Amino acid sequence: MSDSQHTSPPGRGSVIVAHPGAELYGSDRVLLDSVIGLVAEFARVVVVLPQDGPLAAELRAAGAHVVIAPAFVLRKRLMKPRGWGELISTAWRGGRAARRLLRAERPDAVYVSTITLPLWPLLARLRRLPVVLHVHEGEASASTLVKKVLYAPALLAHTVLVNSAFSLGVMTSAYRRLASRSTVVLNAVPGPVDPTPPRSTLDGPLRVLFVGRLSPRKGADLAIAAVERLRERGTAATLDIAGSVFEGYEPYEESLHAAVAAADLGDAVTFHGFQNEIWAILDRSDVLVVPSRLDEPFGNTAVEGVLAGRPVVVSDTSGLREATAGIPSAIRVEPDSAASLADGLATVVERWPEMAAAAADSRRIAEERHSRETFQQTVADAVVALALPR
Incomplete structure (x- = not known):
């Protein structure tokens, strides 16, 4: 494992953030905004990633501590028989790493950025820690059984943030009782400061x-x-x-x-x-x-x-x-x-x-x-609301 030496500003306690990748695609950028909001509220924000990458550098610049550790990320290929060996081995290594981090950090809350990290909500609840799960998935075409498996981690969360009304509908079609603890939070999407206007006429292709x-x-x-x-x-x-x-x-x-x-x-x-x-x-x-x-x-x-x-x-x-x-x-x-x-x-x-x-x-x-500031504050408020009683 590796940890940046960046020192976060003063705030309330600490929070562990779990995320399944380290690139800078859509969900990664949304995670970055979530962390920016949390850094403003917590003294220590530890982000756990399965590998290093461009997202890690952005997180460190935002004031978070980054830990690279094995993770059990639920991928479709692992659900097939030929992937079961890898599923078992990654679940074992990812679970062991998560337990060590929870024991070492003793956070006031855990924020899990996707349902593809099913062990984090489970292990956090076993340690009686409050859990916020941010759902970005909406697999409407999946069978009822598959949806129940995919969204089962949400049952362990105290608060569920969902990126769209569509995703909320898919999730609650598997477990209706999740509606009472869920809130739709539209993704923050930053835009360019001064975009070039479209061409006035389409000269050329x-x-x-x-x-x-x-x-x-x-x-x-x-x-x-x-x-x-x-x-x-x-x-x-x-x-x-x-x-x-x-x-x-x-x-x-x-x-x-x-x-x-x-x-x-x-x-x-x-x-x-x-x-x-x-x-x-x-x-x-x-x-x-x-x-x-x-x-x-x-x-x-x-x-x-x-x-x-x-x-x-x-x-x-x-x-x-x-x-x-x-x-x-x-x-x-x-x-x-x-x-x-x-x-x-x-x-x-x-x-x-x-x-x-x-x-x-x-x-x-x-x-x-899709204001970044509104999104950051909404995510931070959801985690603070659970962490404060501790």
Whole structure:
């Protein structure tokens, strides 16, 4: 284990924060805002991560102590028989590390940032510690049994924060009694300070942008196919893809490159890999696409596009519908349909003056809904309310 030597400002007691990754994707950035709020209220905030990474540096800069320790992270691949060996070994190592940290730190509260860390709520409750669980998942398509397994850790939490009404509905469909201890807290989504306005006219190709994990669920392949269809219809378009794969999904990334080659789109599609800072690439784009195939608990990436002053075309599903509600510069399309996504992009081209003009109003709406300061204080208040009696 390793611990930063950063000293936190004075505050109330201490809190342990458990998180399943160390990158800077949507849920990681939300965790960072949660920690910023906690650092303002607690004398010591210890964040436990399974590996080092860019998130760790941001957390240390925010005033948190970072501990790198083994963790049991519930992944889909571990639920299959061939993953059971790894499931048992990681559960043993992760449980042992968590017990040691709880014994050494003796925190006043434990904040768990996702249901994919099921051991933390259990071990904290065994030590009679108050637990706040922040739910970011909304697996509506899962079977009743799977949902009961996934959301079981929430039964051990004293307070449950949920990132959207959609996620709350999915969770309470598994356990109705969780509704009484749950609160919807919309994600904090920081935007650029001074975004470049959209182009006044679309001179040259439409510049399409995809940002996110490269996985079948997120639908980068649909973005490639939609651009191919646009070009076949006579509408010039390019596509920038910013994102990387989870370990084990490398064949999917290879299939994306193969699809680009097969469609002769080498001059139109550019892979940028993971981008820590997305505002520069958003500035160079005309429209952001979020073509998720399956339910999304929320739509952080769509909100980032709106905050950057860009029209967004998103799948008409779950949290993406919620994230773009009332946003005049957003277009929703049929999920898992390259043709529908291409139609949405064609609509952006046809209505460009209207869409570009609506971007400023859309940005103001998103800024108000997703204030970082409000989010940070709400999370901190939830943890303080449980820690104070101790």
